[in-house]
Amino acid sequence: MLRVHKYGGTSVGDLERIENVAARVAKAKETGDDIVVVVSAMSGETNKLVGYAEHFTSNPAKKEMDMLLSSGERVTAALLSIALQSKGFDAVAMTGRQAGIVTDSSHTYARIESIDPSAMQAAIKEGKVVVVAGFQGTNKDGSVTTLGRGGSDLSAVALAGALDADQCEIYSDVDGIYTTDPRIEPKAKKLDTISYDEMLELSSLGAKVLQNRSVELAKKLGVKLYAKSSFSDNKGTLITEESGNMEEVLVSGVVLDKNQARVTLRGVSDRPGIAAEIFTMLANENINVDMIIQNKSTDGLTNLGFTVPQSEHENAKKVVAEFDHDIQGMDFDQHVCKVSIVGVGMKSHSGVAAQAFTVMAEEAINIQMISTSEIKVSMVIDESQGEQAIRALHAAYNLDK
Amino acid sequence: MLRVHKYGGTSVGDLERIENVAARVAKAKETGDDIVVVVSAMSGETNKLVGYAEHFTSNPAKKEMDMLLSSGERVTAALLSIALQSKGFDAVAMTGRQAGIVTDSSHTYARIESIDPSAMQAAIKEGKVVVVAGFQGTNKDGSVTTLGRGGSDLSAVALAGALDADQCEIYSDVDGIYTTDPRIEPKAKKLDTISYDEMLELSSLGAKVLQNRSVELAKKLGVKLYAKSSFSDNKGTLITEESGNMEEVLVSGVVLDKNQARVTLRGVSDRPGIAAEIFTMLANENINVDMIIQNKSTDGLTNLGFTVPQSEHENAKKVVAEFDHDIQGMDFDQHVCKVSIVGVGMKSHSGVAAQAFTVMAEEAINIQMISTSEIKVSMVIDESQGEQAIRALHAAYNLDK
Numbered sequence: 001m002l003r004v005h006k007y008g009g010t011s012v013g014d015l016e017r018i019e020n021v022a023a024r025v026a027k028a029k030e031t032g033d034d035i036v037v038v039v040s041a042m043s044g045e046t047n048k049l050v051g052y053a054e055h056f057t058s059n060p061a062k063k064e065m066d067m068l069l070s071s072g073e074r075v076t077a078a079l080l081s082i083a084l085q086s087k088g089f090d091a092v093a094m095t096g097r098q099a100g101i102v103t104d105s106s107h108t109y110a111r112i113e114s115i116d117p118s119a120m121q122a123a124i125k126e127g128k129v130v131v132v133a134g135f136q137g138t139n140k141d142g143s144v145t146t147l148g149r150g151g152s153d154l155s156a157v158a159l160a161g162a163l164d165a166d167q168c169e170i171y172s173d174v175d176g177i178y179t180t181d182p183r184i185e186p187k188a189k190k191l192d193t194i195s196y197d198e199m200l201e202l203s204s205l206g207a208k209v210l211q212n213r214s215v216e217l218a219k220k221l222g223v224k225l226y227a228k229s230s231f232s233d234n235k236g237t238l239i240t241e242e243s244g245n246m247e248e249v250l251v252s253g254v255v256l257d258k259n260q261a262r263v264t265l266r267g268v269s270d271r272p273g274i275a276a277e278i279f280t281m282l283a284n285e286n287i288n289v290d291m292i293i294q295n296k297s298t299d300g301l302t303n304l305g306f307t308v309p310q311s312e313h314e315n316a317k318k319v320v321a322e323f324d325h326d327i328q329g330m331d332f333d334q335h336v337c338k339v340s341i342v343g344v345g346m347k348s349h350s351g352v353a354a355q356a357f358t359v360m361a362e363e364a365i366n367i368q369m370i371s372t373s374e375i376k377v378s379m380v381i382d383e384s385q386g387e388q389a390i391r392a393l394h395a396a397y398n399l400d401k
Numbered sequence: 402m403l404r405v406h407k408y409g410g411t412s413v414g415d416l417e418r419i420e421n422v423a424a425r426v427a428k429a430k431e432t433g434d435d436i437v438v439v440v441s442a443m444s445g446e447t448n449k450l451v452g453y454a455e456h457f458t459s460n461p462a463k464k465e466m467d468m469l470l471s472s473g474e475r476v477t478a479a480l481l482s483i484a485l486q487s488k489g490f491d492a493v494a495m496t497g498r499q500a501g502i503v504t505d506s507s508h509t510y511a512r513i514e515s516i517d518p519s520a521m522q523a524a525i526k527e528g529k530v531v532v533v534a535g536f537q538g539t540n541k542d543g544s545v546t547t548l549g550r551g552g553s554d555l556s557a558v559a560l561a562g563a564l565d566a567d568q569c570e571i572y573s574d575v576d577g578i579y580t581t582d583p584r585i586e587p588k589a590k591k592l593d594t595i596s597y598d599e600m601l602e603l604s605s606l607g608a609k610v611l612q613n614r615s616v617e618l619a620k621k622l623g624v625k626l627y628a629k630s631s632f633s634d635n636k637g638t639l640i641t642e643e644s645g646n647m648e649e650v651l652v653s654g655v656v657l658d659k660n661q662a663r664v665t666l667r668g669v670s671d672r673p674g675i676a677a678e679i680f681t682m683l684a685n686e687n688i689n690v691d692m693i694i695q696n697k698s699t700d701g702l703t704n705l706g707f708t709v710p711q712s713e714h715e716n717a718k719k720v721v722a723e724f725d726h727d728i729q730g731m732d733f734d735q736h737v738c739k740v741s742i743v744g745v746g747m748k749s750h751s752g753v754a755a756q757a758f759t760v761m762a763e764e765a766i767n768i769q770m771i772s773t774s775e776i777k778v779s780m781v782i783d784e785s786q787g788e789q790a791i792r793a794l795h796a797a798y799n800l801d802k
Contacts, residue, residue, distance in 0.1 A: 015453060015456045015457075018457075019456075019457070022457075049476065052416060052476075052480055053479075053480065053483050055416045055420075056416075056419075056420070056423075056480070056483050056484040056486075056487040057483060057486065057487035060483040060486070060487075061482070061483060061486050063493070063494070064479045064480075064482045064483045064486070064493075064494050065479070065483075067475055067478065067479040067494050067496065068475070068476055068479035068480065068483075070475075071472035071473075071475045071476050071479075072472075074468055074469070074471075074472045075450065075453075075469055075472050077468065078454075078465045078466070078468040078469035078472075079453055079454065079457070079465075079469065081462070081465045082454050082457050082458060082461040082462060082465045082466075082469075083457040085457075085458065085461070085462050085465070086457040086458035086461075092464070092465075093464070093465050093468050095468065095545070097543070098543060098544065142498070142499060143499065144496070
């Protein structure tokens, strides 16, 4: 079996932890499996280097930042390879370039264009553990590029795809995907399995274990992903294709996103294209709009609501103020949050959303906005009731069972 | 004019010093010259990384060490490029590979095989300052290699040669080559000019400003070298071809090397090849032999003397003890030092060595061993009289004038 392991910054945060990772990789190798390891920079290292650059300018050139930041992963890869060798394992460290990763030229946020796995394959054939510096590649000119924050996950998934690996194991300091945040609901249960689509909804809703780009790529390439802890031997969560079995589960998880502010525009004039104008202007100001709700009211006018991250609330206010003459009234609320329930089972079961609204009513929680997708129901409610809502929904869908 | 600047670890030791280097490079660029800058790792960085590797094993793989250690220079190159950009200068950072440096595969002590300067030349043509990570290249397989300690000097000289640069300026924390160590003789004078050969003798004798490999390469490629300080605007020392003018100066400098231990073998049997056997065995034990003196004595037997670094004295003792039956007596002395006078003028002037011996006699210093080359006279004397000898020789050859 060919397995790709990926260890994040916390897992390789100091020399003892690198030693621990080496022991884990050694154990996996001893089972007879072939192992490719992708590593991040030691935790704190990337921020230190960013701080160095910002000593000189708040806007350093992206090409130079890529050369600067890519050094951290190289250090970890070399050290892990040395640690494995010191345990008697044949290991070889590779940069992104040496591993065959070619990207476009969008420095600091490059996209992987192709991977030539032949160097890795040759090393694997020789029985070597291949240790790859994550987060990086080179463009066609041979300049170093990086893949953006969380890019090491992306490296791991892309390499697993190119190598046709049997699985890609993402190690961090949490041991899998939970039905909800255990800090809010101690009864939260770790999931054995979750679908790519559910994971995508969960991570876009604020569960930070895996970045969306990596999950999207895993889905596209059909890479079986495991989220595991590098500090325990717990089983972790498998992220994979939907199966019939999965659909028996109505809801996989409930998520709270506190970083929300609500904007509601009442009585928007029916001039065609006004919504487009407002959202174009918000986009031009780099304001990330999350939920959008539009309702025709009985008098032919429209009510338009949307949410933005709290930090962008003031900017959003300024933008909509320019549409003053087109709108009867505006309403802003920074003290809201979003609770969401996610599950592929919703596709084939009706009544999931209705049950959520019933729970909210029983808890005397007023729902300000609702948005649904095929596998998700999101509700904007008062910030002070967010955790209460999560606990109630967690219980209602039997997630603690 | 095309100038290559090289800044060592102390010169780029922290962010303020990198800022200082950026200001110096900017000033040079503003005169209209084209500038290529080669940088070392920030001081302490390489030792830190070596320490990391040694956490795992005392004998880390050299290929991995090269990936590890080459990261330090990349960080400095990226930061200096960012610092120059923040001052409004167009700059581009390049790794050794991007600068076109191809080496052999002797990891941690690679030799430069070829340089393709086209990427640098294209950037220079666009008016850019090119900032190159020193100490590194890639081999034909694309693996990162490093050039050994002091390798950034070598990078600078090699790039200057490949670019046909007008001069190569090596910046450090000393402002040139002195007639002797100013800590021993405060009257020591900085030299305006010195020949490659004199510099080679001086650096092999313990003057640490420039490494021999770099001076040898500069001589081979005809690169005009300047040794300068990055902390002052002093003129520095030009290291170049011998000129008629130089030869008027009998002696350019006097040097003390305290890291010497003497071994003398008396009455070595005249069995052919015995000296070869002894020195082969010393070489096999990685003992660096410095001076070697052999004299036939009147009885047909031979006296053989040599010096080794003090740290290798005990090992040398063990080696020669194995030749016990071939030798009448042995004499070891750890408390010796070597004083040397260097000058191209010796080639065309007789009496330089005789004058040195006279000075020693006047100072009542017993000379234990003598070795001479075309431009050098070295004498092994008692360690306690080393500094006295340096001061007396410095005065005798009018080096303070």
